[in-house]
Amino acid sequence: MSNPTTIPASDGVPFVDTVRDFDAPISAVFKAHVDPDLLAKWLGPRSTSMNITQYNAVTGGSWRYENGDVTNPFSFRGVFHTVEADALIIMTSEFDGAPNQVVISTTTFEEVDGRTRMQAHEVYPSVEARDMALATGMNYGVIEGYERLDELLAA
Amino acid sequence: MSNPTTIPASDGVPFVDTVRDFDAPISAVFKAHVDPDLLAKWLGPRSTSMNITQYNAVTGGSWRYENGDVTNPFSFRGVFHTVEADALIIMTSEFDGAPNQVVISTTTFEEVDGRTRMQAHEVYPSVEARDMALATGMNYGVIEGYERLDELLAA
Numbered sequence: 001m002s003n004p005t006t007i008p009a010s011d012g013v014p015f016v017d018t019v020r021d022f023d024a025p026i027s028a029v030f031k032a033h034v035d036p037d038l039l040a041k042w043l044g045p046r047s048t049s050m051n052i053t054q055y056n057a058v059t060g061g062s063w064r065y066e067n068g069d070v071t072n073p074f075s076f077r078g079v080f081h082t083v084e085a086d087a088l089i090i091m092t093s094e095f096d097g098a099p100n101q102v103v104i105s106t107t108t109f110e111e112v113d114g115r116t117r118m119q120a121h122e123v124y125p126s127v128e129a130r131d132m133a134l135a136t137g138m139n140y141g142v143i144e145g146y147e148r149l150d151e152l153l154a155a
Numbered sequence: 156m157s158n159p160t161t162i163p164a165s166d167g168v169p170f171v172d173t174v175r176d177f178d179a180p181i182s183a184v185f186k187a188h189v190d191p192d193l194l195a196k197w198l199g200p201r202s203t204s205m206n207i208t209q210y211n212a213v214t215g216g217s218w219r220y221e222n223g224d225v226t227n228p229f230s231f232r233g234v235f236h237t238v239e240a241d242a243l244i245i246m247t248s249e250f251d252g253a254p255n256q257v258v259i260s261t262t263t264f265e266e267v268d269g270r271t272r273m274q275a276h277e278v279y280p281s282v283e284a285r286d287m288a289l290a291t292g293m294n295y296g297v298i299e300g301y302e303r304l305d306e307l308l309a310a
Contacts, residue, residue: 012167014278060217060234079215079234081247081257090257092236092247102236102245104259106280123169123280125261 005143014124022116024153029116042148045141101129160298169279177271179308184271185241197303200296256284
């Protein structure tokens, strides 16, 4: 059974905070975030396919992928500000449907009670941009993606 | 005489918004932001010196510099998410005195009444981090830096 995903987003501030535990070692959870072959197996909803064209998950590296179905692919790209193995990823992210509305996320990985706790703090350029992203049903994709990651980690 | 610099920072949101006009063409103002040799001549307060060790102002590029006096150098680094010539710079920035508190800024350049209007929207990871940065007297350095840029553009 999966651990719950909590995604609070308070009124009046442009943040989305996600907390998720995984029943796997930090190194495995971290690797699934920086290795593009693994990432392609879990990120996004089950109904979509991933086409990662660039994913250089090191400090100063860049990334780019398409996620969606064949008739409706969404493009995302960004840069890695900081990548610290088994500990921290700070990266930017831009969805081609919202040009120049760049999100910066800080994701930490830590061991809590023998599990890996992942916490992501996402910061949008405005409260309106945050609310628009939430209105797309983004959280559904995040939750289902983490269920797929559970399965990958258990395989 | 210099144009005024306005730097509003509203309560309760993690933003700093700066607006500044320059009596120079967009291409000159933009170049002074992406050419490290020019940047070193104006960024920061007059009392400090700049040591730029990396400044690759292209989409996906990285930057790093020290700004301060000999006994008290401050280190800054970041990555460029987007650089569009004479139009737009979206970049991250981290001060070594506030590790992992990464700011993302979106700076636009446009012509208004024959002058160049620069608008910078800075987003901090929290309201507290924003207020702490303002408390350092950061704005003093910004205002004086733009006065130095006026002089460079007029030279």
